[in-house]
Each structure stands twice: as C-alpha cells, then as structure tokens.
Amino acid sequence: MRSLSKRTQYSLRALYALARRGVGKPALIGDLSRDEEIPKKFLEQILLSLKQKGLVDSRRGRYGGYVLAVQPEKISVGSIIRMIDGPLAPLPCASEHSFRKCDECPDIRFCGTRIVMRQVRDATADILDRTTLADVCRKVDAAKVEAEEGEGLMYYI
Template sequence: MRTLSKRTQYALRALYALTRRGSDQPALIGDLSKEEDIPKKFLEQILLSLKMKGLVDSRRGRYGGYVLAVPADKVTVGSIIRMIDGPLAPLPCASESNFRKCDECPDIRFCGTRILMRQVRDATADILDHTTLADVCKKVDAARLEAEQGEELMYYI
C-alpha cells in the first residue's frame, strides 16, 4: 500500500519540535532543518503551506521563526495528514472527508473492496482523529523514560 509521504513525515517531525519548544520561542527553518534532518527548501514549502492552513504562525527578520498557532492538544494527527496527503481512506470512494466515486464503478453499494476499505478508514480515523500532537509527544517522553529505567536496571544487574 502507499505510505505516508515524506512531506507528511517531515511536517509531523517539525510540528513535534514546535510542540516541544512552546510558543514563546520561534524556531528557525534552518535550525529545524538541521535538528530534524529535513531538506531545508522542502521544509520551507511545508511550513508555508501549514501556515496558510492556520496551523502555524511565523515572523520574518531577526528573532523571527515559526511557532504553533494552535495549542498542541487541539491539533490531531489525522487533521494534519488530511491537510497534506489528503484523505485517510485507502480509496477515494471510502473517504468521509473527500468522497469520490471511481469512474468505472457501476454501483458503489455493491463494491466489496469499498465496504472493506471503509472499515479500515474508520479504524484509522478512530486512532488518528483522537491523537493530538501533545499526545504523541507525551508518548515519546514515556518511551524515553521507560528506556532510561531499563538502562538503570541493566546497570543494577
């Protein structure tokens, strides 16, 4: 199946970084690019498009940079993916947000693949529409903590 595009992967990484940093100190494209290992010019494009959608905000000139424009616990990963890659559904005809009938399809009611993929979409949306940027960052923190404790245990043994 098709994978999350690099574009979306980069966007998410950048947004996690903005989340961790907080809205008080703007992040430079250049810094994000280095720290998160994202091609700079590509990241420019991505952040710009996210700004147009109102997800981030920016200032030019010295002390400029990017910040989240929305609280990290109000932005779901599902909404971000939809902004960039489009619908979550594996098929346009199984999409809730952007339904589109296949050209050759005689009757969508009797398309088995669509019925199935609709289930997949629902399960996917159930996860991604209920997970925010803040949630993801929390999960990563938890994983870090767990790893640290594991290491301590190693020393102890």
C-alpha cells in the same frame, strides 16, 4: 491506509518539534532542519505552507523563528494528514469527504472491498482524529523515559 508522503512525514516532525517547544517559543529553520533531519529547502516550503494554513506563524528579529499558532492540544494528527495528503481512506470509494466510485466496481452498494475499506478508514480516522500533537509529544516523552530506565537496568545485569 496508504503511506504518508515525505511532505506529511516532515510536516509532522516539524510540528512535533514546535509543540515540544511550546506555543510562543520560536525555533529557527536551521535548528529545526538540523535537529529533525529535514532538508532545509524542503522545510522552508513546508513551514510556509503550514503558515498559510494557519498552523504556524513566523516572527522576525533577534528572537524570531517559527512558532505554533494553535495550541498543540487542538491540532489532531488526522487534520494535518488530510491538510497535506488528502483523504485518509485507502480507496476513493471509502472516503468520507472525497468519495468517488472506483472504475472497476459494478455496484458500490455490494462491494465487499469497499465495506472493509470503510472499516479501515473509520478505525484509522478514529485514532488519528483523537490524537493531538500534545498527545504524540507525551507518548514520545514516555517512550524516552522507558528507554532510559531500561538502559539503566542493563548496567545491573
């Protein structure tokens, strides 16, 4: 898989932060920008785009800010990546929905690279499409607990 764009990386971080807060609990752009270390102007563009795509909503007023518009259990990491960066496939000929024959390929039916890249795409899609924002938040929480327990043990060594 190709590397994720900064836009996608920042979008994921912002969505994880909103998911940790819970649906209906708004976060101010300034707080998200500071806490997630995302440039504020870039974050504003990202949140506007995510709002247009129906993933977040904004609220005005004293208790305003951005909130998840969808339960975190219903948003897969794969869907977010596709929404922002496009296909998951490392080559256009391996793409499920955006297939395009590579210019250099004499016959896609027998291209070894395409066969392998389809496997890479399928394995990647399987993981990303089965992993939700809620799953990622649980994994991060578990990693923090594990790290804290590990640090506590160091004091006794």
